[in-house]
Amino acid sequence: MDLKLDRVSHSYGATHVLDDISLTVKKDEIVCLIGPSGCGKSTLLRFIGGLERPTSGEILQIGEPPAASLNPLTYIFQDFALLPWRTVEGNVSLALEDHKLPRAEHRAIIEDVLRRTNLTDFAKALPRQLSGGMKQRVAIARALSVRPAVMLMDEPLSALDSQTRELLMDDLVDLWTRESFTAVYVTHNLAEAVRLGHRIVVLSRRPGRIREIVEIDMPLAERKDRFLELETKQHHLWDLMREEARAADRELADV
Amino acid sequence: MSEATMTNADIQDTRTEATPVARPVPFRGGGFVYKPVRIAGPLVFLVLLAIWEVGCDMGWISPLILPAPSEAWGAFMDLVHSGLLWKHIGASLQRLVIGWTAGTLLGIVAGLAIGLFSLARSGLQPLVSALFPVPKIALLPLFIIWFGIDEGSKVATILFGTFFPTVISTYSGVDNVDRTLIRMGQSFGLSWLSIVRKIVIPGAMPAILSGFRISVSIAIVLLVAAEMIGAEYGVGAYILMAGSLMATDQLIAGVAILSVLGLIIAWAIGLAEKYFLRWRT
Numbered sequence: 086m087d088l089k090l091d092r093v094s095h096s097y098g099a100t101h102v103l104d105d106i107s108l109t110v111k112k113d114e115i116v117c118l119i120g121p122s123g124c125g126k127s128t129l130l131r132f133i134g135g136l137e138r139p140t141s142g143e144i145l146q147i148g149e150p151p152a153a154s155l156n157p158l159t160y161i162f163q164d165f166a167l168l169p170w171r172t173v174e175g176n177v178s179l180a181l182e183d184h185k186l187p188r189a190e191h192r193a194i195i196e197d198v199l200r201r202t203n204l205t206d207f208a209k210a211l212p213r214q215l216s217g218g219m220k221q222r223v224a225i226a227r228a229l230s231v232r233p234a235v236m237l238m239d240e241p242l243s244a245l246d247s248q249t250r251e252l253l254m255d256d257l258v259d260l261w262t263r264e265s266f267t268a269v270y271v272t273h274n275l276a277e278a279v280r281l282g283h284r285i286v287v288l289s290r291r292p293g294r295i296r297e298i299v300e301i302d303m304p305l306a307e308r309k310d311r312f313l314e315l316e317t318k319q320h321h322l323w324d325l326m327r328e329e330a331r332a333a334d335r336e337l338a339d340v
Numbered sequence: 341m342s343e344a345t346m347t348n349a350d351i352q353d354t355r356t357e358a359t360p361v362a363r364p365v366p367f368r369g370g371g372f373v374y375k376p377v378r379i380a381g382p383l384v385f386l387v388l389l390a391i392w393e394v395g396c397d398m399g400w401i402s403p404l405i406l407p408a409p410s411e412a413w414g415a416f417m418d419l420v421h422s423g424l425l426w427k428h429i430g431a432s433l434q435r436l437v438i439g440w441t442a443g444t445l446l447g448i449v450a451g452l453a454i455g456l457f458s459l460a461r462s463g464l465q466p467l468v469s470a471l472f473p474v475p476k477i478a479l480l481p482l483f484i485i486w487f488g489i490d491e492g493s494k495v496a497t498i499l500f501g502t503f504f505p506t507v508i509s510t511y512s513g514v515d516n517v518d519r520t521l522i523r524m525g526q527s528f529g530l531s532w533l534s535i536v537r538k539i540v541i542p543g544a545m546p547a548i549l550s551g552f553r554i555s556v557s558i559a560i561v562l563l564v565a566a567e568m569i570g571a572e573y574g575v576g577a578y579i580l581m582a583g584s585l586m587a588t589d590q591l592i593a594g595v596a597i598l599s600v601l602g603l604i605i606a607w608a609i610g611l612a613e614k615y616f617l618r619w620r621t
Contacts, residue, residue: 134527156529166524170542170619179538180528211619231528 086150086157086234087111088269093132093142094292095125101292102128103139108286108295110235113265115305117278120288121326121333126271127239129293133269134158134237150234155184159233163240165220167212167227174199174208177227184231198226201260218249222256229260236268242277254280258305275322279315280308287325290333297325404588412592419593424578429597431573432563435491439498440559447503447555448548451510455544456536461511472504477565484569494566501562502555509551513544546620549613556605560598575601 088110095103102125110116118126131137133144135158150157167176177195186194199205202222212220221241228236242250254277260266272278278285285299301318308315389409395401396408403411419425453460454468476497483493483500517540525535567576575597582590 136523136527156527158527160524160527162520162524164520166518166520168521168539168542170545179525179530182538183528183530183534213619213621227528 104292117282125293156231157234407589411589415589416593443499443502447506455511455514513547517543
């Protein structure tokens with residue numbers, strides 16, 4: 086299943102947030118959305134998943150999601166959004182409970198995703214016992230459990246320290262290499278974008294417009310070791326963003 | 341660059357000239373941290389009781405003004421031996437349990453409705469705000485007409501008294517449920533009922549339980565007040581009778597029973613919190 090954003094614009098009252106965004110997300114590719122803070126990238130992600138509606142334009146699903154997919158558009162949130170009163174497996178289970186799967190299948194899915202995210206030993210732990218990185222792994226496991234057609238990742242690594250971020254980036258690359266998935270990945274971190282993005286969409290400051298789309302052909306699995314070659318890409322991205330970021334930084338908040 | 345090396349050299353010089361004195365950095369932290377001192381609480385109790393007892397024995401405190409703790413204990417033992425203790429406590433507990441349970445259940449239902457539905461909030465919140473500050477004991481005569489002078493009016497007083505604080509703590513608990521968790525539930529396509537059952541209610545639980553503490557104390561206050569009008573048995577009736585007979589030792593014994601009752605209930609709520617909120621730090 087592909088996604089197509091068709092001339093999406095949005096305003097909150099008089100504030101114009103997003104302006105005429107058209108974009109296609111193809112199956113099995115990771116599209117990174119980067120831009121200065123307040124450029125509406127997270128808002129755009131909420132439109133894509135149907136949690137909010139844009140003022141104009143539409144988001145289209147092209148083709149049917151795979152039959153096995155329980156929740157085609159699935160989010161991973163910056164602050165993990167785990168239920169603190171449920172254990173790790175309980176949190177994963179939450180996403181499956183409404184689908185009334187046979188008991189054995191329900192169990193099997195949970196075991197499978199916990200194994201894929203290396204969480205099997207932590208199945209009975211409560212979120213408060215886990216580090217930030219582990220919490221986000223639980224959220225990733227929960228997202229995988231519903232077999233999404235597209236993963237919508239809203240700054241998933243921004244709440245983590247830089248070492249944990251490295252580890253989780255490796256994990257994401259591994260996950261994608263073993264079984265490729267489609268994702269829209271919002272971030273303000275250029276290093277994450279060049280490590281994980283097949284295409285990087287650079288948004289301008291408010292009102293967010295597409296400034297440029299940068300493609301990176303290098304396979305995800307090789308990027309860690311060939312990082313120097315990516316440096317030029319990252320510099321180019323920063324050149325695109327620097328002025329925007331500076332201007333956004335100096336804006337007075339009156340919303 | 342050269343200037344930096346110069347100053348560095350200067351510092352080196354002064355260091356070699358004056359023999360440096362090594363002394364530990366003065367400690368300025370500490371304090372402002374609560375450390376539990378376990379025996380302090382019971383000790384305060386015992387010292388007060390001892391002063392009180394000794395004061396009565398020595399004749400500093402007239403027995404008419406305040407009977408000695410030993411006399412109050414004697415009155416309490418009389419109650420135990422006559423078998424009236426359980427009759428009084430039983431009658432009181434029954435009213436308390438029925439009134440508080442009904443008031444709390446209704447309060448949670450109404451609070452959830454206000455927390456979840458805009459119409460219920462707009463319609464009921466002003467009503468709750470208007471009725472909450474009314475001392476329910478002022479309505480007791482009315483309740484006696486409506487529900488009879490027996491159990492009905494007493495239970496109704498407690499019910500109304502506990503209903504409103506529970507409503508308020510429940511809907512403010514619902515309001516404080518993390519919106520990102522609800523959004524997460526929606527993003528996974530959970531049904532409305534699942535979101536309420538699995539996210540909203542557990543999320544409101546801390547507020548509901550701390551509301552219990554308030555509603556229980558209100559219930560005890562109202563219980564005693566209600567029992568002072570037309571009750572044969574009950575701790576409140578016992579205290580009223582003691583008061584009108586100027587039997588201050590019995591009065592003190594009755595008040596002590598209430599205090600112990602309150603402590604036991606607070607402890608039980610503490611246990612419930614430990615159980616229901618064990619996911620918290």
